[in-house]
Amino acid sequence: xxxxxxxxxxxxxxxxxxxxxxxxxxxxxxxxxxxxxxxxxxxxxxxxxxxxxxxxxxxxxxxxxxxxxxxxxxxxxxxxxxxxxxxxxxxxxxxxxxxxxxxxxxxxxxxxxxxxxxxxxxxxxxxxxxxxxxxxxxxxxxxxxxxxxxxxxxxxxxxxxxxxxxxxxxxxxxxxxxxxxxxxxxxxxxxxxxxxxxxxxxxxxxxxxxxxxxxxxxxxxxxxxxxxxxxxxxxxxxxxxxxxxxxxxxxxxxxxxxxxxxxxxxxxxxxxxxxxxxxxxxxxxxxxxxxxxxxxxxxxxxxxxxxxxxxxxxxxxxxxxxxxxxxxxxxxxxxxxxxxxxxxxxxxxxxxxxxxxxxxxxxxxxxxxxxxxxxxxxxxxxxxxxxxxxxxxxxxxxxxxxxxxxxxxxxxxxxxxxxxxxxxxxxxxxxxxxxxxxxxxxxxxxxxxxx
Numbered sequence: 001x002x003x004x005x006x007x008x009x010x011x012x013x014x015x016x017x018x019x020x021x022x023x024x025x026x027x028x029x030x031x032x033x034x035x036x037x038x039x040x041x042x043x044x045x046x047x048x049x050x051x052x053x054x055x056x057x058x059x060x061x062x063x064x065x066x067x068x069x070x071x072x073x074x075x076x077x078x079x080x081x082x083x084x085x086x087x088x089x090x091x092x093x094x095x096x097x098x099x100x101x102x103x104x105x106x107x108x109x110x111x112x113x114x115x116x117x118x119x120x121x122x123x124x125x126x127x128x129x130x131x132x133x134x135x136x137x138x139x140x141x142x143x144x145x146x147x148x149x150x151x152x153x154x155x156x157x158x159x160x161x162x163x164x165x166x167x168x169x170x171x172x173x174x175x176x177x178x179x180x181x182x183x184x185x186x187x188x189x190x191x192x193x194x195x196x197x198x199x200x201x202x203x204x205x206x207x208x209x210x211x212x213x214x215x216x217x218x219x220x221x222x223x224x225x226x227x228x229x230x231x232x233x234x235x236x237x238x239x240x241x242x243x244x245x246x247x248x249x250x251x252x253x254x255x256x257x258x259x260x261x262x263x264x265x266x267x268x269x270x271x272x273x274x275x276x277x278x279x280x281x282x283x284x285x286x287x288x289x290x291x292x293x294x295x296x297x298x299x300x301x302x303x304x305x306x307x308x309x310x311x312x313x314x315x316x317x318x319x320x321x322x323x324x325x326x327x328x329x330x331x332x333x334x335x336x337x338x339x340x341x342x343x344x345x346x347x348x349x350x351x352x353x354x355x356x357x358x359x360x361x362x363x364x365x366x367x368x369x370x371x372x373x374x375x376x377x378x379x380x381x382x383x384x385x386x387x388x389x390x391x392x393x394x395x396x397x398x399x400x401x402x403x404x405x406x407x408x409x410x411x412x413x414x415x416x417x418x419x420x421x422x423x424x425x426x427x428x429x430x431x432x433x434x435x436x437x438x439x440x441x442x443x444x445x446x447x448x449x450x451x
Contacts, residue, residue, distance in 0.1 A: 083160030090167030094121030163187030181286035195304035226263025284312035
């Protein structure tokens with residue numbers, strides 16, 4: 001009996017330390033050039049010299065969540081921010097293992113807030129073994145997220161507030177958005193865990209296994225084939241094809257041994273499956289959202305995410321061929337596409353029916369000038385296109401929309417950018433702009449039909 005249950009759980013539990021597998025034969029997708037550190041630069045020591053010190057610019061803190069559990073977080077608030085981004089990490093992650101992402105977003109002008117979910121990172125553990133990630137109730141994660149927003153994030157004024165989440169964090173953020181529709185303006189979810197991979201084990205069998213372990217009082221114990229991380233990290237295999245970023249993760253964990261976690265408990269598996277049931281009932285999300293889906297994901301079901309995106313009008317979908325689960329820690333060709341589309345989406349994720357049009361146009365013009373000053377002319381043109389798009393929509397559907405000097409300066413600025421584009425844009429910039437424009441067209445077509 002025990003042997004059968006153990007074997008079944010070998011197939012049941014998501015393989016967070018999985019092998020790479022064989023890449024699928026998929027159609028070619030353009031992968032944008034990087035605007036961030038390359039892997040070879042990270043290998044040369046740039047991470048420890050230029051990225052890891054980002055934490056010295058911010059502030060670490062904690063609050064007491066539901067049930068008296070201590071929840072830790074990191075925040076870095078910038079003056080004159082473009083907006084704020086709330087990061088919700090995945091299973092076994094911490095803000096300490098997200099330095100490269102935090103640095104990127106700060107360099108883009110955003111304030112950044114990162115919560116360590118209960119039971120992992122620097123937050124309080126829920127099991128006797130500190131490496132076991134346990135969940136008593138998945139709703140606790142959602143409660144912690146709302147408390148984080150209320151007590152920490154919203155204490156600072158933000159004109160725009162976005163979410164960025166990964167895997168388990170994507171499931172938390174999506175269910176939180178459904179419950180608190182006004183909490184965020186928009187969000188990006190990378191490989192959100194809407195359906196963890198049961199590897200063909202029927203759900204009824206999984207439920208029976210979990211019920212048996214609950215009867216035995218084992219809910220805070222490791223599910224089979226989850227285990228402590230060895231001191232030499234010889235059994236630490238994050239789902240990425242990038243050896244360099246794996247080495248960086250190990251280095252971060254060595255410096256912060258209190259953040260090391262080995263894997264999920266029976267209780268975590270049970271609660272996540274129940275949360276999957278809740279996610280399956282969602283028809284859409286109340287805010288604009290982007291799902292980034294790695295096609296070679298053996299942890300989360302890409303099909304479940306495609307199905308949700310097909311029925312949710314507010315959801316934009318980006319699939320990344322050949323990428324493994326941990327897209328934001330993947331090799332450059334995969335990571336860069338995810339990062340580029342995230343930054344593109346945050347430029348203007350809103351429906352054109354958003355009411356504050358003049359402020360929106362002014363902000364987009366500022367974004368365009370910001371990118372132009374950095375020599376990123378494709379992103380500058382994309383932001384200006386969005387400013388013109390918002391203006392044209394308001395002009396058609398709002399009779400009292402402003403004209404005169406405001407419009408004249410917008411048209412002049414757009415013409416100047418176009419002339420600069422014609423003179424300076426190289427092949428890579430033109431390809432990138434085509435990619436950005438095609439992505440936005442797909443979103444507009446989904447929202448408004450033939451656009």
